[in-house]
Amino acid sequence: MAQEQQATLMNNHHYLIVFFPVQGHINPSLQLAKNLVRNGAKVTLGTTNRGLKQIKSLPTLKGLSFASILDYQDNDDSQTHKEFLSYLAELRSIGPQNLSNLLQKFLADGEPVTLLVYSIILPWAAAVARDLQVPSAFFFNQCATVLTIYHRFLNSQDGIHGKINSSPSIEVSGLPLFSSSDIPTFLIPDNPFSSVMIKLMQEHIHVLEQDPRSFVLVNTFEELEQESIKAVANMNVIAVGPLMPSAFCDGSDLTDKSFGGDLFCQSKDYFEWLDSKPKRSVIYVSFGSLAVLKKEQKEEIFHALVESGRPFLWVLRSSNNEEEEVHKMMENGLNGDGIIVPWCSQVEVLSHRSIGCFVTHSGWNSTLESMVSGVPIIGCPQFSDQTTNAKMVDEVWGIGVRAKANEENIIERDEFKKCLDIVMGDGDRGKEIRGNAGKWKGLAIEAVKEGGYSYNNLKILLEITR
Numbered sequence: 119m120a121q122e123q124q125a126t127l128m129n130n131h132h133y134l135i136v137f138f139p140v141q142g143h144i145n146p147s148l149q150l151a152k153n154l155v156r157n158g159a160k161v162t163l164g165t166t167n168r169g170l171k172q173i174k175s176l177p178t179l180k181g182l183s184f185a186s187i188l189d190y191q192d193n194d195d196s197q198t199h200k201e202f203l204s205y206l207a208e209l210r211s212i213g214p215q216n217l218s219n220l221l222q223k224f225l226a227d228g229e230p231v232t233l234l235v236y237s238i239i240l241p242w243a244a245a246v247a248r249d250l251q252v253p254s255a256f257f258f259n260q261c262a263t264v265l266t267i268y269h270r271f272l273n274s275q276d277g278i279h280g281k282i283n284s285s286p287s288i289e290v291s292g293l294p295l296f297s298s299s300d301i302p303t304f305l306i307p308d309n310p311f312s313s314v315m316i317k318l319m320q321e322h323i324h325v326l327e328q329d330p331r332s333f334v335l336v337n338t339f340e341e342l343e344q345e346s347i348k349a350v351a352n353m354n355v356i357a358v359g360p361l362m363p364s365a366f367c368d369g370s371d372l373t374d375k376s377f378g379g380d381l382f383c384q385s386k387d388y389f390e391w392l393d394s395k396p397k398r399s400v401i402y403v404s405f406g407s408l409a410v411l412k413k414e415q416k417e418e419i420f421h422a423l424v425e426s427g428r429p430f431l432w433v434l435r436s437s438n439n440e441e442e443e444v445h446k447m448m449e450n451g452l453n454g455d456g457i458i459v460p461w462c463s464q465v466e467v468l469s470h471r472s473i474g475c476f477v478t479h480s481g482w483n484s485t486l487e488s489m490v491s492g493v494p495i496i497g498c499p500q501f502s503d504q505t506t507n508a509k510m511v512d513e514v515w516g517i518g519v520r521a522k523a524n525e526e527n528i529i530e531r532d533e534f535k536k537c538l539d540i541v542m543g544d545g546d547r548g549k550e551i552r553g554n555a556g557k558w559k560g561l562a563i564e565a566v567k568e569g570g571y572s573y574n575n576l577k578i579l580l581e582i583t584r
């Protein structure tokens with residue numbers, strides 16, 4: 119884009135992206151912001167004051183700034199149902215006024231916000247924007263299929279309560295049936311987060327269906343989820359993904375090698391080890407930033423890795439003393455050719471030539487990152503949208519397998535070894551999976567390159583929010 123044109127855009131666009139400070143929300147929000155800034159927009163990223171402090175180092179980029187919209191002591195420990203509920207209630211009671219003040223301050227300073235982008239946890243932001251006549255968009259950081267499933271569920275003939283009390287199965291035309299083990303776990307009866315998450319999605323979907331000017335930005339690309347995007351055509355879905363550091367995706371900025379907002383400290387000492395391994399030989403294992411595995415599950419993974427005889431790189435977050443537990447297992451004589459780190463630069467690891475497969479909890483960011491790197495997946499979903507992602511990976515996109523858990527919800531070592539043999543072995547299924555992984559890698563990169571669907575959608579977004 120010509121410099122003159124960029125300067126004009128710079129004068130017209132000011133996006134305020136408000137996000138919830140957990141890693142799976144921070145990363146795509148930061149990347150969306152960076153992509154907009156690269157197109158000449160000014161972007162302010164807003165989150166809780168504590169969230170801003172917890173991020174190890176914030177990216178510095180001309181046009182990008184940060185603001186605290188929720189200035190209070192947020193709870194570090196909002197993992198339980200009760201704590202999460204009171205956390206959300208507190209956000210809702212304090213957030214709207216703070217956000218409103220910030221929007222008005224920007225207006226008074228001559229930098230009016232041209233679009234407010236808000237995340238799943240902050241649905242009240244839409245009303246704040248409407249009151250001040252600021253256009254707004256919901257940013258959904260999961261896949262379009264999950265959005266479609268929530269939409270189907272909320273519009274169900276039986277009514278929500280009928281569905282919650284039975285075991286729901288949901289049909290989306292062109293896709294295999296989603297049974298109770300495939301739909302987001304928050305739609306399953308008895309899930310403690312069920313009612314709060316359904317309420318949040320109800321609020322979002324209500325705005326999207328009732329206000330014709332509203333739209334939803336989704337971290338996906340049209341080729342990947344055509345059927346699901348079609349199924350919610352009444353909602354103005356704008357696919358802008360995959361939102362990935364440019365160096366590993368469209369290649370337009372080779373210095374953009376990380377999202378740049380880690381909440382955890384990395385160890386850097388694994389690259390030399392990876393460099394020493396043959397092509398596609400290493401098993402990469404990580405369960406994202408939130409899932410906490412039972413000790414028994416970690417033991418099963420560890421035995422499977424060691425018994426597979428393949429090299430492995432395993433992320434065990436030190437915040438949960440997980441590393442220590444596994445080091446103890448190692449001291450007991452079980453030693454494979456593997457290394458364990460508390461956190462890594464996942465996008466860099468996945469793009470390393472030595473990585474042969476990704477054992478993952480199937481978080482949406484991890485799934486997309488694996489896809490963009492062409493790395494086959496062994497899906498071990500834990501909660502939320504992860505079950506749906508794992509089904510799509512296995513049955514629709516064909517880029518991996520979903521590992522089966524036993525009745526105690528543990529994936530046993532033999533199941534892991536079977537999955538590893540499939541995705542890394544020489545059998546027909548493995549070859550097919552690797553072929554599909556290569557195909558989707560190409561399509562994902564095409565989508566964000568000049569002329570691709572997501573590239574064009576970002577331009578449309580810039581155009582309609584002038």
Ligand code: UDX
Pocket residue numbers: 141142143145259260404405406407408409433460461462463464465480481482483484485487501502503504
């Ligand atoms: C959460 C939900 O669990 C997930 O299901 C939802 O789709 C998004 O929000 P999380 O569990 O953390 O996120 O998983 P995921 O979506 O995969 O995001 C994790 C992020 O952390 C990825 O971007 C990944 O690159 C990054 N990461 C993970 C690292 O940078 N280093 C690591 O060692 C591990």
